[in-house]
Amino acid sequence: MAFEAFFLPASAGQRLALFHAPQASEKPHGAVVYVHPFAEELNKSRHMAALQARAMAAAGYAVLQIDLLGCGDSSGDFGDATWEDWLADVALACDWLQRRTAAPLWLWGQRTGCLLAIEAANRMERPVNLLFWQPVVSGKQFLQRFLRLKIAAEMLGGDGKGMMERMRSQLRRGEAAEIAGYLLSSTLAGSLENAELMLSHRSCRVEWIEISSKSDGGLSPVAVARLSQWQAAGHHVRGISVNGPAFWQTVEITECPALLEASIMAMSGIEST
Structure with a gap:
């Protein structure tokens, strides 16, 4: 499936971006910005992130992946990047994607990317849906x-x-x-x-997905506690666990097919079985 690779001009240099156009419908179901994890976890996760972006596009979502300042093929050095720089990059990616489509906005965060995504969402004027992969709390x-x-x-x-x-x-x-x-x-x-995973009133939905190496593994106690807290506060949040490897930290590049399907189902509002 084809995607568009380009450099997005930023206040300091430029950011590598990959745009996956929606394939399944003329009107996108959602506009998704991927917020990648920290340091080497980013490199370990690139393959799974690419597979998921393609799957989302095939399901009718417009998806933008971006390398934050000092990461991957974007401008700058990792040692010069700040948290505020990265938040500005997330906002830049959202602005670019929202100019392309008025579909509901999703921030798809992985690991520490969830911390960035939730802070970026808390700063936005419009509601933002959140998809979390193995979030760092x-x-x-x-x-x-x-x-x-x-x-x-x-x-x-x-x-x-x-x-x-x-x-x-x-x-x-x-x-x-x-x-x-x-x-x-x-x-x-x-x-x-x-940084803490704290939810504001502006967010619409949170879909929290964890990966367990056990076939019968459930959500972690930390996830259960945080989701219960948010549900009690009236937020629309759900959490599920899927079986697979912790691909962001494995020696070899690995895949978690169950995660790809679970993410699409969660974003579509379908209850997992």
Whole structure:
């Protein structure tokens, strides 16, 4: 299925974008902007994101994928990017897509991309639907795990003792830290640490999908608690779990076919069986 690849002009440089035109109907069912995950999780997820974008287009959705500042083939270095830069990129992608179609807007986030998507949605004047893939609920906890990648590498070299505190001190002094080949700025680290998955009244729907390696695996306790909280507040939210590999962290590039089908069904409002 053909797609349009182009560079979207931004305030700083340009962003690589891939547009998948809706195939199944003349009037799109929705306009979808993909908000990708953090660092190496982005690279591990590209294949699944491409498969899902094509599936969405085949089902009648207009889909725009964008590499955020300093990521992939977009302008800038990862170490120079800020959370506000990335939020501006999400808004830029939404503006571009909304000029192409008046269909209902969806932000499709994966992992930390869900944190960006929900904050971007909270800032928008119009209602936004949200599709979450394995969302990160706490940026603070994610940052902690990301920093541990450095500790693991240093421990292999016999120098892991006290590494976490040294990195924390380095970031508090405003210095960048190199983690798993990515230069993490103190500004981005601070913003990520403060990010939480909090829903505002402006969002219309939330479709939360988690991936479990167990065939009978359900939603995580964290997901159940957050969804229950939102439902009690009157939000239209649903959550499901599908069986498959954690493709964003596997050594080899892997697929999760059940996730592709579940996402289309969730966006269409169809109850999974």
